[in-house]
Amino acid sequence: MLRSSKAGATQVQPTAPVPAQTIRFTTPVVETPGIFLLTGWLWRIIRALVLLPFQFPVSVAAVAVSVGAYLGFGWLGLAVLWTVLDLGLLVWWRRWPHSFKAHVALRVLATWRRFWIYRRHWQPVLVVSGLAESYLERQYLPQIRGVTCSAWADRVRVKLVAGTSPSEFENRVAELAHGFGAPSCRVEVRGPRDLILEFPRRDTLADPIDALSVPDDPQDVDLSGLPVGIGQDGEPWKLRLHGTHVLTVGVTGAGKGSVLWSAIRAMVPAIGKGTAEVWAIDPKRMELSYGRALFARYADAADEAVSLLEEAVSAMQERAERYAGRQRTHVPSVRDPFVVVVLDEVAFLTAYHPDRDIRRRAENAIATLTSQGRSVGFCVLAALQDPRKEVLNLRNLFPDKIALRLDEASQVDMVLGDGARDCGANAHLIDPDLPGVAFVKLEGSPVPVRVRAAFVTDTDIDHMAAEPAAAGVGD
Known part of the structure; x- marks a missing residue:
C-alpha cells in the first residue's frame, strides 16, 4: 500500500491483489499393453462359444447336423436333410398349430427380437433413461438374461447391477416403453437383482368385447x-x-x-x-x-x-x-x-x-x-x-x-x-x-x-x- 501527501492530506492508493497461483494436477495416463486387450477379447470369444450350446441348443444342434450332413453326403445330403425338415415343420404347423406356435414360432420370434430390438438398443435406451451406473469411470449396465415371447407380449428377464433396486426401473416404465417401441411396460420383480420387463407388442384390448354368454346350468x-x-x-x-x-x-x-x-x-x-x-x-x-x-x-x-x-x-x-358356533363358511x-x-x-x-x-x-x-x-x-x-x-x-x-x-x-x-x-x-x-x-x-x-x-x-x-x-x- 502506497501513501502520498499533497496539501497536507494523506491519500491511500489501493493496489491490485496478487493473483492466486493455479495448481493443476494431471492424472498420469497409463497405456494398457496390447497383450492384455488381446487376452480379454479371446476370453470373451471362448466364453461365448462355450455358452452358445446352452443358450441356443436348437440352433447349435441344427448347424451341427447340417455340417455333419454336408461333410458326410455333400450338398445333396444337406438338401435332402433340409427338405425333410421343412416338410416335417409344415405338417407340424398344419396339424398342431398351437403346439407349433408355442415351441417353434414364438421361440424364433424371441430370438429375433432379443438381438434386433433389445440387444441392439439396450445400451442407448438405458443410458438416456438414466438406468446406467458409473463407477471409477466405468459404465455398468443391467444384463439381459433372456427373452421369451407370448402371443401378445415380450418378457425380458434382466439382471440388475449390484447396488440398484427395481424401483429405478419402475420409475422409468414410460421411457422404457417408448425406447423399445412398445405401447406400455410393466415391471415384475422375481427375486434379488432379478426382474422381468413386459413389453406388449400390440394392444389386445383395442376392440370392444360383446357381452359374454350366460351359462345354462x-x-x-x-x-x-x-x-x-x-x-x-x-x-x-x-x-x-x-x-x-x-x-x-x-x-x-x-x-x-x-x-x-x-x-x-x-x-x-x-x-x-x-x-x-x-x-x-x-x-x-x-x-x-x-x-x-x-x-x-x-x-x-x-x-x-x-x-x-x-x-x-x-x-x-x-x-x-x-x-355362530355351527358354520364358518357360507x-x-x-x-x-x-x-x-x-x-x-x-x-x-x-x-x-x-x-x-x-x-x-x-x-x-x-x-x-x-x-x-x-x-x-x-x-x-x-x-x-x-x-x-x-x-x-x-x-x-x-x-x-x-x-x-x-x-x-x-x-x-x-x-x-x-x-x-x-x-x-x-x-x-x-x-x-x-x-x-x-x-x-x-x-x-x-x-x-x-x-x-x-x-x-x-x-x-x-x-x-x-x-x-x-x-x-x-x-
Whole structure:
C-alpha cells in the first residue's frame, strides 16, 4: 500500500491483489499393453462359444447336423436333410398349430427380437433413461438374461447391477416403453437383482368385447370367479365376488356400467335358481333401473337406499347369529342365498347428499357390510367417480379394486395402492375411446393387471331379465 501527501492530506492508493497461483494436477495416463486387450477379447470369444450350446441348443444342434450332413453326403445330403425338415415343420404347423406356435414360432420370434430390438438398443435406451451406473469411470449396465415371447407380449428377464433396486426401473416404465417401441411396460420383480420387463407388442384390448354368454346350468356359475371380460393376455377376466368386496372407480364414460352389468349377467342362472340375489341401489335412476326385474331389492331415493343398506346389515347379522358356533363358511343355497349389494354412485350417499344423517347412516351401513359380510355371503359391489378420502373414506375395506380411466395420476395410487402407477398401472392415460379398459388389483396380488370388461347392451339386459322376471325374482 502506497501513501502520498499533497496539501497536507494523506491519500491511500489501493493496489491490485496478487493473483492466486493455479495448481493443476494431471492424472498420469497409463497405456494398457496390447497383450492384455488381446487376452480379454479371446476370453470373451471362448466364453461365448462355450455358452452358445446352452443358450441356443436348437440352433447349435441344427448347424451341427447340417455340417455333419454336408461333410458326410455333400450338398445333396444337406438338401435332402433340409427338405425333410421343412416338410416335417409344415405338417407340424398344419396339424398342431398351437403346439407349433408355442415351441417353434414364438421361440424364433424371441430370438429375433432379443438381438434386433433389445440387444441392439439396450445400451442407448438405458443410458438416456438414466438406468446406467458409473463407477471409477466405468459404465455398468443391467444384463439381459433372456427373452421369451407370448402371443401378445415380450418378457425380458434382466439382471440388475449390484447396488440398484427395481424401483429405478419402475420409475422409468414410460421411457422404457417408448425406447423399445412398445405401447406400455410393466415391471415384475422375481427375486434379488432379478426382474422381468413386459413389453406388449400390440394392444389386445383395442376392440370392444360383446357381452359374454350366460351359462345354462346354475351349477356352472362360479361366484368366486365370474367371467366379466378379457385380460391383456387374452385369457378370460374372472371377477371374484363371493368372499370379498369390490370397488370400481372411473370417470364418467369410463365403463363402470360394463363392470356392474357383466358381473350381474354372469350370475343370472344363480339368480333364477334363487341361490344368488342382487340388491341394487341406483341414485341416478339410469344405470340399474333398466334391469329392475333382476333384482330382489331396488332403491333409488336416498332414504330408501339407506333403508335397503340397513336391511342388508340386519339380514347379515341374523345370518351370522345362526352360523355362530355351527358354520364358518357360507355355501349359497335357496335359504341363504349369496347377496350382492350393487351400489352405483356411492359418493352420493357418503359425501354429496345434503342430509348429514343420511350420509352418516349410509357410511355406517356400508362399513358394517364390508367389514363383516364376507364370511356369511354378503358382498358390496360399489362404483365411484372420485376416489378421494373425503368422498369415500372406506376404500381400505374393499379388498379388490378396479381402476378404470381416472382424471389424475395421483388417483391411481389412491385406488390401487401405493406404487401401483410405478408398476405400469397408468389408469389416468387410458384412451377415452376404450371404455371398459381398467387395471385390477386383486387381494394378495402386488401387480395390477390390465383388463377390459364386456359391453352389455339394453337388448342383452332384456334377455337376461326374461327368465328371472318370470320366476318372480323382482316381486
